[in-house]
Amino acid sequence: MNSTRPGHGRLHSRTIRIGDSAFPYVFGDDCAGEIADGLAQLNADLLIFVTDDRLRELYPEVPARLSGRTPHLVLTHPVGESMKTMTCLTSHLDTALRAGATRRSVVVSFGGGVPGNLAGLMASLLFRGARLVHIPTTTIAAMDSVLSLKQAINTPVGKNGLGTYYAPTAVYTDVRFFGTLPVRELRSGLCEMAKNCLAIRPDAIPGLRAVIAGGDLAAPAALHWLLEASITAKTEVTRDDTYERRRGLVLEYGHTAGHAIELCDHRARGAAGLSHGAAIAVGMLVAAHISHARGWLSDDAVSLHYELVTGLGVEPYLPRTVRPEDVLRVAADDNKRGYLDPDPDALPFVLLRAPGRPAMTEGLPLVPVSTAELRAALEVVARGSAETATANIHQRAGR
Template structure:
């Protein structure tokens, strides 16, 4: 639906497309657009933090359009479970949802994924729109058809593909983010610079060094660069199973660290973006060990991670064995043949230049090399303890 007064960029993923509307201080425009859906009910999938911060801005206006059922849970990756999905589906049906209902993914990438699977399953598919409130969601996860939840063994093991009706972003919502969450999304934008759009690296370095990250012009620049980078590789690979796998840079070890830390600290653990940035530090060092990435290129990774406040060492309390157990069940293993002692990863031979083929930017890496690099990034005290234990 249209959103007067907002900019619009079409997101083309393979043979499907949907509009991405964005602007500043435009919540009224978003509500006007949602009113055109003729929904008999809105199912708002969110988390308790987003609800407390932004619920009033959206929900009052929504209730003037149609009945609203709010499906909210405590924030954190633990939302993405089969149990919570089942609970939301049962509540939606009990509330009177029909095929005319519209699911609104309101928040970050976690409620967005949960909302996507819910919308795909409810009556075999109902309409869904994204209203992102985090930089991770706005600049990364909503630019995708992938919808997934976690298993007890790893991230995004259960899911499907669903095309949203549209994305509606008010960048003013991003300005209220805690600094940790703001920078989490910038880690994903940095991934796009390193792996896809190296021309943007100098501007990103300057922005992080002296820019106001919450200024509307900064957020809009970051958004537009992210949209251009991500759609550039998914235009011909909507399911991100070929060339689009470049977007998985940093995710093999990053997902493992994120999952382990979430189990240890819950929502207080490292964010998705921070974990991916750490995963890029690991990937860069592996590429350097293989002789395909220079020391200077590794140093740029470190510089950006430091400027973003991402972890430069393994988060305290997590062991190398825990990380490696999750790496072994990473969901990229099925894309190519890998031995029991190998991981499948995205590595770079230079900024914007992945190893592997253009159609499948993946390579196999000995698990022992991954383990050695991760071990080298343990905090000093933890490294000494592991050496003593060995």
């Protein structure tokens, strides 16, 4: 679709299939006008925008602009995970119902993965299932969370403890919104993309290298390529695995160590800790070292991990604030426990035998990893920079 009207950019449209669900994913540059047209076609009686205070401040005009003549309501909250709580969920639902929401209303997430997850859960509960539209404004949301049906809030016990699977009616991404993203948030989603390349689509690695070499990760052409590649990689493993409990588990590559590193770093440094994507990137290095020590991943494959991680601007070692012992303690509670036969000294891990080729156990892309193996890999990553870690490998390989 081509247009010269302001706010009507060239659009790309893909159909996302996840299990029995299918929905359009439409993306482009400067395409708010097209998004407004898409929302108007839903013939809603109320558009319920779910956003956060930062987006509200940056883009105060957007909900009214996208709503046109359809009445709209804006539900906002201070940024961060405190939004993904039962308190915020019930308060937003109450406000929507008091404002006259009906079965014809549409919940519209406008923001990152946090408002996206909350809006998804709200839509699934409202009248036992209202229509949901995602307008993701972070790379994590656009390239990762909206390509999953998982919707969740946190509980005092842990992250994403209460949730459901729910499909949107449509997803619209205008890459222009990424223009205001802090660089750390921009890179965060791209690290998940690097994970997808290493674990699922090594054939996309030359494209990712070209994007990195281009030097401008926020350029519309680079973002379009990354969106296309993310959609292809993620749907390849979720098409027949709605609940991400079989082939889709490969999306957890880097997450067992990565989540634990993220949590430890946030305990130590608060909001200055690693972004989710950067922590996953370091988690992939840990997984790569475990595979290498088992004789599965080659030296070149480990070096490829370092090349992509550092190319995306992530420092390839554990932050000084994070000790291997702390990571081991947190990783022991990883949510993939229970997938494999219980072994008190082993954690289910996604490990690669080669890029794009996960090691399998009982038909799942998981293998048990002992605490000793994980500790050894964490110590290599804790010590190393890209050069020293690669030098270590070469030394061990006798080169």
